[in-house]
Amino acid sequence: MGKKCRFYVDIMAMHEEVTGSCNLAIVKFPNGETLRFVTDCGLFQERKYDELNNELPFDPEKVDFCLITHTHxxxxxxxxYMVKKGFYRPIYVTETTNKLLPLALNDSFKVLSSVSKRKNVKCLYSEADVDKTLSLLKPCRYNETIRVNDNVKITFLNNGHLVGAALILVQISYPEYEDINLLFTGDYNNKNMFFNVNPIPKWILELPLTVIQESTYGDMDSTEIKEIFKENIKKCIESDGTVLTLVFSLGRAQEILYELKCMQENCELDSNIPIYFDGKLAIRYTNLYIKDGLGIKPEMKDFLPRNLTFVDNESRSDVLKSTSKKIIVTTSGMGSYGPAQVYIPEYISRSNTLIHFTGYTAEGTMGGKLKNAETGSMVEVGGLIAKKRANVEYTTEYSAHAKADEMIEFLKQFKNLKLVLVNHGESQTKNIFAERIVEEVDAKRVGLLGREYFFRIDSYGLVKTLSTKFQ
Structure with a gap:
């Protein structure tokens, strides 16, 4: 047993629930050497975790490399911020993520800079930190095994969550010891309307494996999803109303535009109804879809609906003044940032308006607040107090996350699951999904990955769990 424990990996999460994704792995080798790597390093968006954005409970200077699953x-x-605090080594990404990250990080900096000015606090990082981060990117092809050093290999695998998204296999070796194999799912989906999701190679399915598994919708099956978006749009337009659709810049925005195009082609939406598309980053991503392709199917490059107008700061006032029926597609997906900050205060008190969220809304965000507010009640929107008269709807039908039954089927593919660590979910959801894995999947052990415990793993699976030094 002593020999086994001299070669191990400690895995811990810097995040407790859905946002702020960051997993730290510390590898101990039999010769006494230590290697550290981080998978993702995201912003917390739940209000209760906001203060955690200002801390990293590890020394970035000691991290040997970073892996990125996708561009959210x-x-x-x-x-x-990790670079600002001293990280200076390679950041491995897919080729598509390498194209998307400059847009994403520069936009993130602008948002954080604006927020910090309003709060009169120092910005989390600078534009120079963004530039330095981008200089560290190392693009990788799907299904091509990359040797990071003599002891570590990584393989990026196709993932339907988003263009450029990946499952990441990390294989850690040492002479005369069995490999330790880790698979990070990131945010996982088994399908995407814009590209084909390839099956996992057979050789990976047969590995002795620890899977770090997301669980965002771990309490919901795909059969529970109700397709309501199109009907809600039609009802509002038939009543001469305005539809305000909230979308994420990357992925969801393009999917909703395509859905509107399909509605036009199927005579479910009059092509004379104007559609306005707002959000600088979403428009830039959309242009990348069309011009670069980003690995999407050739036939999907023609996804824009007819009678579509791109909106900027100058033309937005004309959209707001218009009293005719129309559809506005805008960012941000949770309603707290971007042009949504202008549109929601304007439309929340209009009874002939449908405000439609199309994805996950974290607690404390505008979408989260409006979800819990009764029609006719007073809500605080952008510092204003307004009566909620608009019809506010939510749908998970376009979710880029696999549901519980789909994730169970995903896990069942693997022939030798040593350990499944459930993370990236609300606390109760993680528990529900972990219990389901125990019941339905042939996994040796199942754990809940959060800030409270870390897991020591060797090539045989779980060695033990230990309390972390951070809360």
């Missing part, structure tokens, strides 16, 4: 701010938003 809750997974990449604190990369420049």
């Amino acid at each position: 701010v809750d997974h990449i938003g604190r990369l420049p």
